Amino acid sequence: MVGSMYKFVMPEVIFGSGSIAQAGECCERLGARHVLVVTDRGVMDAGWTEPVLKSCRAAGLAAVLFDQVTVNPTDEEAAACASTYKEHGCDAIICVGGGSPIDVGKAAAALVTNGGHIRDYEGVDHILHPLPPLVMIPTTAGSGSEVSQFSVIVDSERQKKMTIVSKSLVPDIAIIDPDVLATKSARLTATTGLDVITHAIESYVSIAATPMTDVQAKNALAIAARHLRPSVASKYNKEAKEQMAIASLQAGLAFSNAILGAAHAMSHTIGGRYPFLHGDINAVLLPHVMEFNLIACPEKFREMAILMGEGVTGLSAIAAGEKAIQYVKKLAVDIGAPLTLSEMGFQADAIAAISEIALTDACMITNPRDISAEEVAAILKRAL
Amino acid sequence: MVGSMYKFVMPEVIFGSGSIAQAGECCERLGARHVLVVTDRGVMDAGWTEPVLKSCRAAGLAAVLFDQVTVNPTDEEAAACASTYKEHGCDAIICVGGGSPIDVGKAAAALVTNGGHIRDYEGVDHILHPLPPLVMIPTTAGSGSEVSQFSVIVDSERQKKMTIVSKSLVPDIAIIDPDVLATKSARLTATTGLDVITHAIESYVSIAATPMTDVQAKNALAIAARHLRPSVASKYNKEAKEQMAIASLQAGLAFSNAILGAAHAMSHTIGGRYPFLHGDINAVLLPHVMEFNLIACPEKFREMAILMGEGVTGLSAIAAGEKAIQYVKKLAVDIGAPLTLSEMGFQADAIAAISEIALTDACMITNPRDISAEEVAAILKRAL
Numbered sequence: 001m002v003g004s005m006y007k008f009v010m011p012e013v014i015f016g017s018g019s020i021a022q023a024g025e026c027c028e029r030l031g032a033r034h035v036l037v038v039t040d041r042g043v044m045d046a047g048w049t050e051p052v053l054k055s056c057r058a059a060g061l062a063a064v065l066f067d068q069v070t071v072n073p074t075d076e077e078a079a080a081c082a083s084t085y086k087e088h089g090c091d092a093i094i095c096v097g098g099g100s101p102i103d104v105g106k107a108a109a110a111l112v113t114n115g116g117h118i119r120d121y122e123g124v125d126h127i128l129h130p131l132p133p134l135v136m137i138p139t140t141a142g143s144g145s146e147v148s149q150f151s152v153i154v155d156s157e158r159q160k161k162m163t164i165v166s167k168s169l170v171p172d173i174a175i176i177d178p179d180v181l182a183t184k185s186a187r188l189t190a191t192t193g194l195d196v197i198t199h200a201i202e203s204y205v206s207i208a209a210t211p212m213t214d215v216q217a218k219n220a221l222a223i224a225a226r227h228l229r230p231s232v233a234s235k236y237n238k239e240a241k242e243q244m245a246i247a248s249l250q251a252g253l254a255f256s257n258a259i260l261g262a263a264h265a266m267s268h269t270i271g272g273r274y275p276f277l278h279g280d281i282n283a284v285l286l287p288h289v290m291e292f293n294l295i296a297c298p299e300k301f302r303e304m305a306i307l308m309g310e311g312v313t314g315l316s317a318i319a320a321g322e323k324a325i326q327y328v329k330k331l332a333v334d335i336g337a338p339l340t341l342s343e344m345g346f347q348a349d350a351i352a353a354i355s356e357i358a359l360t361d362a363c364m365i366t367n368p369r370d371i372s373a374e375e376v377a378a379i380l381k382r383a384l
Numbered sequence: 385m386v387g388s389m390y391k392f393v394m395p396e397v398i399f400g401s402g403s404i405a406q407a408g409e410c411c412e413r414l415g416a417r418h419v420l421v422v423t424d425r426g427v428m429d430a431g432w433t434e435p436v437l438k439s440c441r442a443a444g445l446a447a448v449l450f451d452q453v454t455v456n457p458t459d460e461e462a463a464a465c466a467s468t469y470k471e472h473g474c475d476a477i478i479c480v481g482g483g484s485p486i487d488v489g490k491a492a493a494a495l496v497t498n499g500g501h502i503r504d505y506e507g508v509d510h511i512l513h514p515l516p517p518l519v520m521i522p523t524t525a526g527s528g529s530e531v532s533q534f535s536v537i538v539d540s541e542r543q544k545k546m547t548i549v550s551k552s553l554v555p556d557i558a559i560i561d562p563d564v565l566a567t568k569s570a571r572l573t574a575t576t577g578l579d580v581i582t583h584a585i586e587s588y589v590s591i592a593a594t595p596m597t598d599v600q601a602k603n604a605l606a607i608a609a610r611h612l613r614p615s616v617a618s619k620y621n622k623e624a625k626e627q628m629a630i631a632s633l634q635a636g637l638a639f640s641n642a643i644l645g646a647a648h649a650m651s652h653t654i655g656g657r658y659p660f661l662h663g664d665i666n667a668v669l670l671p672h673v674m675e676f677n678l679i680a681c682p683e684k685f686r687e688m689a690i691l692m693g694e695g696v697t698g699l700s701a702i703a704a705g706e707k708a709i710q711y712v713k714k715l716a717v718d719i720g721a722p723l724t725l726s727e728m729g730f731q732a733d734a735i736a737a738i739s740e741i742a743l744t745d746a747c748m749i750t751n752p753r754d755i756s757a758e759e760v761a762a763i764l765k766r767a768l
Binding site for chain 2: 004005006007008009010012014015016017018019167210211212215216219246249250
């Protein structure tokens with residue numbers, strides 16, 4: 001560490017039961033008068049846009065809704081969202097939803113002050129002008145997008161998820177209300193929870209990890225390992241939901257500042273072609289990527305095994321690290337996550353093309369072990 | 385925790401060897417043209433204002449210096465600093481120094497946009513208008529003021545340190561360059577290091593502690609316990625300086641968001657009347673306050689003993705907690721910190737008056753055990 005330099009950025013965080021009601025007041029404090037609320041139909045149906053709109057009215061703000069967001073949102077959705085913002089003369093954005101509405105809201109924010117096509121901002125630090133005020137309300141404990149400097153958007157022409165990384169994408173305020181998580185299905189709790197675990201693990205072993213991100217990643221991993229199973233088991237386990245919300249937040253802070261690795265690089269590429277849930281793809285890929293990465297940082301793998309509650313006394317770092325990998329495999333089985341790409345509908349003949357594209361994803365740069373297209377393909381074959 | 389609500393705020397952090405050279409660029413990015421650089425004579429003599437002024441020139445910014453800051457800075461210094469800012473038509477502030485120049489820069493920033501006397505802002509959340517851009521460069525690993533929402537300023541009329549707490553006081557950017565710490569004396573390294581430990585401990589047991597502050601406080605305590613002695617021992621131990629800089633940063637994030645306790649409330653009061661070093665007063669008071677607070681949260685005391693490397697197997701929480709207190713006492717002896725108030729020149733006849741005033745300090749509200757003026761007096765007597 002001596003001699004290196006790093007940055008750490010995060011939004012203001014408001015955490016707690018009932019905090020969703022502060023959305024309007026937060027925007028008002030940021031100087032907004034006319035808010036665009038970005039969401040999707042599932043969140044609307046679950047009833048979580050209503051308290052947000054109500055809080056805007058209570059704060060004396062006009063609000064308009066954009067709810068045309070899909071599971072793996074595209075450049076076209078981002079452009080449509082930006083148009084709605086401009087048409088209605090908006091001056092701030094609230095996103096309510098999982099990673100998808102949050103990513104679309106961020107991309108639209110970049111477009112309204114920077115112009116062009118969202119493709120222009122793919123990669124690291126290409127957004128030059130400041131964004132309008134952004135207030136984020138996650139409805140899943142998973143994406144971490146509410147605190148991150150990332151937006152992941154499908155380029156519909158190239159059928160590829162673009163990773164856009166810029167400090168400007170860090171929202172102003174993240175409102176994390178664990179009550180909101182109670183309406184998620186066990187299936188969605190499992191998949192988003194495995195995304196949290198993937199964020200924690202990939203950011204911890206990232207070559208861009210720092211003492212500031214390690215503390216968040218390690219804490220997130222320990223909490224998620226203890227509380228994900230109980231959270232999947234019962235929608236009434238409020239303590240488990242709250243703990244998973246904390247884990248998601250801390251994993252988000254870790255990966256926003258340390259970036260991710262090969263599992264996310266591959267997952268973004270697959271998600272650009274198939275309508276799979278992001279967390280499902282990560283869940284399947286993670287243990288295979290861990291097996292590949294183990295030799296890069298065995299001591300970190302040993303530490304992860306300890307954080308997940310495995311006994312490692314008397315074991316070498318490699319043997320302890322293997323227990324971390326076994327832990328992740330067993331966890332996916334226990335909570336009913338998919339275990340192979342095939343069962344989701346993935347076609348083996350896409351492997352060559354996907355491997356080449358995955359290599360160009362921004363998340364691949366920080367993977368702890370150097371990787372070739374052949375090695376990516378081999379991992380995908382093992383995950384079939 | 386279920387049902388509570390909390391906030392967590394922090395500045396952007398730039399950490400690393402040589403990062404001081406980014407000061408000017410940071411101000412330029414925040415829109416500044418004419419920067420006020422706030423510092424003190426000791427920092428000037430150590431040569432740390434020159435690279436800052438140079439970086440301003442390199443970024444095309446005009447810069448003016450205010451170096452009239454003392455060890456326990458007063459309302460008059462804050463007012464003089466604000467006047468210099470206005471006289472020269474400044475639009476941003478860089479502070480280079482320990483807690484004192486940083487606190488003066490923050491107070492001056494509050495005055496230039498909010499007017500009045502700094503006394504008007506004592507307590508929590510009385511600053512209504514946003515502050516000019518603030519970039520902080522700490523030269524001690526101790527105060528944490530570079531990331532906190534606190535400014536502590538002596539009211540010269542009442543001979544009392546005022547604690548001013550407001551989210552507006554959180555700087556925009558904190559630049560933490562561990563190279564800067566190498567020029568500190570062993571004496572100053574010890575006293576500021578004990579301040580870090582006091583921040584970590586008081587924020588961890590604070591009644592306003594949250595999962596977000598706990599993770600910072602616990603990590604800061606573990607790092608400081610491991611690296612403070614080696615950092616005092618050698619000015620050439622770069623690894624120890626860097627670790628203490630991280631501990632200081634994380635303890636600062638913890639107390640900025642969880643506030644502090646009785647040791648700081650008393651220390652502020654004593655520091656308003658005597659020219660003692662803030663870290664020295666804390667070092668003397670901390671074990672006595674810990675003894676008083678132990679029954680409020682024995683499990684947290686046990687956890688602190690573990691974090692500082694004590695073996696606690698088979699011990700009750702109270703017995704383990706007592707080991708934490710013994711650890712802190714031994715540490716002060718090992719690094720040559722003062723052990724009594726008397727040896728610093730404190731007069732016993734001031735105890736009654738100081739006890740009454742300490743009760744009104746904002747830090748007293750979050751102390752984990754209820755406390756009376758008689759109990760404060762009893763602690764001060766034990767610390768004589």
